[in-house]
Amino acid sequence: MNFSLSLLLKKSINLQQPFLVCHLRFSSNSQIIRPFIKCNAEVPNSKISVIGLGNVGCALVATLLFMKLTNEIGFVDINAERLKANLLGFKYMSMHLNYAKIEGSTTYDAIAGSKICIFSAGVRPNPGESRLTILEKNVVVMKDVVPKVVRYAPDSILILVLNPVDIMTYITTCISGFPPERVLGSGTNLDTARLRFKMSEKYNVATDACEGWVLGEHGLSSMIAWSTCKVGGVFITDLNPKMGLDDDKEKWAEVHQYVTQQGPGINKLKGYTNWGIALSVCDICNAILNNTKSVRAVTVPAKGFHGIEDNVYLSLPAVIGQNGIIDIVELPLTERECQNLHKSGKFLFEYQQKLKI
Numbered sequence: 001m002n003f004s005l006s007l008l009l010k011k012s013i014n015l016q017q018p019f020l021v022c023h024l025r026f027s028s029n030s031q032i033i034r035p036f037i038k039c040n041a042e043v044p045n046s047k048i049s050v051i052g053l054g055n056v057g058c059a060l061v062a063t064l065l066f067m068k069l070t071n072e073i074g075f076v077d078i079n080a081e082r083l084k085a086n087l088l089g090f091k092y093m094s095m096h097l098n099y100a101k102i103e104g105s106t107t108y109d110a111i112a113g114s115k116i117c118i119f120s121a122g123v124r125p126n127p128g129e130s131r132l133t134i135l136e137k138n139v140v141v142m143k144d145v146v147p148k149v150v151r152y153a154p155d156s157i158l159i160l161v162l163n164p165v166d167i168m169t170y171i172t173t174c175i176s177g178f179p180p181e182r183v184l185g186s187g188t189n190l191d192t193a194r195l196r197f198k199m200s201e202k203y204n205v206a207t208d209a210c211e212g213w214v215l216g217e218h219g220l221s222s223m224i225a226w227s228t229c230k231v232g233g234v235f236i237t238d239l240n241p242k243m244g245l246d247d248d249k250e251k252w253a254e255v256h257q258y259v260t261q262q263g264p265g266i267n268k269l270k271g272y273t274n275w276g277i278a279l280s281v282c283d284i285c286n287a288i289l290n291n292t293k294s295v296r297a298v299t300v301p302a303k304g305f306h307g308i309e310d311n312v313y314l315s316l317p318a319v320i321g322q323n324g325i326i327d328i329v330e331l332p333l334t335e336r337e338c339q340n341l342h343k344s345g346k347f348l349f350e351y352q353q354k355l356k357i
């Protein structure tokens, strides 16, 4: 018991009236928390909203809370009951993690004024199916959802998670009319993490000692830029010039298989994936909110980079800050890597072209 509380209790036991006086003194919030400035509208906005509170959306909100990235979270879902249950769960969770204002609703006022809106509403592929099989269904969802987000959060930065994420980024850019720097896809940030994880296992070192990029589609046509892979600052191709090739004795090509099979593999085991993508997207949010200018592999319009001529959306390393995508890093890829990136672009562009938006 602290000193003032013990005094208060003593008084309340001995004398009825002083207790009442004390009680009245502290009954009004406005007297305890006294106004200091007239309005705090100048405080930078860090509200993050999630559209679609399923497996991914829930993992995202939980991770945002754990990371204490923002003190204002909004979310929307069409499933009112699940939404209400999760809203209560998150509110109680936030009590243990300091102050955070959390709003959840089936209507879009919950996301009003957001700095960042993350899209995870829609369907996921059935185990064993490609992400591209859900393209048309998720286009329908985005046609419904994006205009509402634009209306309620017109200045936000949009992050796509919904699959197939690269084409969804293209569609959202078209529907929203937002400038391309404010629409990005989680893309191969997750695949790049999976690559670096595998490298760290192989060399028995920390993941931050491993570099390297997975680029192109977030899917089977992605490619690993082997020439960029480093461990402890050393280019692996200096030690093994055959890295990633068919006659590579270290069989690095199997790491590409590993990377592309993680999503489908986890999906087969539990029906969905959520934890890795949640942290991957929170990492992008951190770069935006704190203007860190971190370089991450995210889905961007790739036309004009590496000789790509089609208006296709692919993952390339991008510098991310408070306004979204600031710059794109054009890596010095080998000819073979460039060809693989083009193949991935052609593959996605075929799907993109068939769409009616």
Ligand SMILES: NC(=O)C1=CN([C@@H]2O[C@H](COP(=O)(O)OP(=O)(O)OC[C@H]3O[C@@H](n4cnc5c(N)ncnc54)[C@H](O)[C@@H]3O)[C@@H](O)[C@H]2O)C=CC1
Residues within 6 Å of the ligand: 051, 052, 053, 054, 055, 056, 057, 076, 077, 078, 079, 120, 121, 122, 123, 124, 125, 141, 144, 145, 160, 161, 162, 163, 164, 165, 186, 187, 190, 218, 272, 273, 274, 277
């Ligand atoms: N890019 C990536 O690396 C990853 C992408 N994903 C993708 O994220 C998406 C979501 O996956 P899960 O969360 O597992 O699915 P889920 O089925 O658990 O959640 C989807 C949520 O969207 C809601 N929803 C559907 N239509 C809506 C609408 N019109 N408006 C508002 N809410 C709506 C549903 O009620 C549901 O709560 C899938 O497309 C999945 O493939 C998942 C993991 C990783």
Ligand SMILES: CC(=O)C(=O)O
Residues within 6 Å of the ligand: 131, 163, 190, 262, 263, 264, 267, 273, 277
């Ligand atoms: C589902 C998905 O896209 C992934 O975990 O890679």
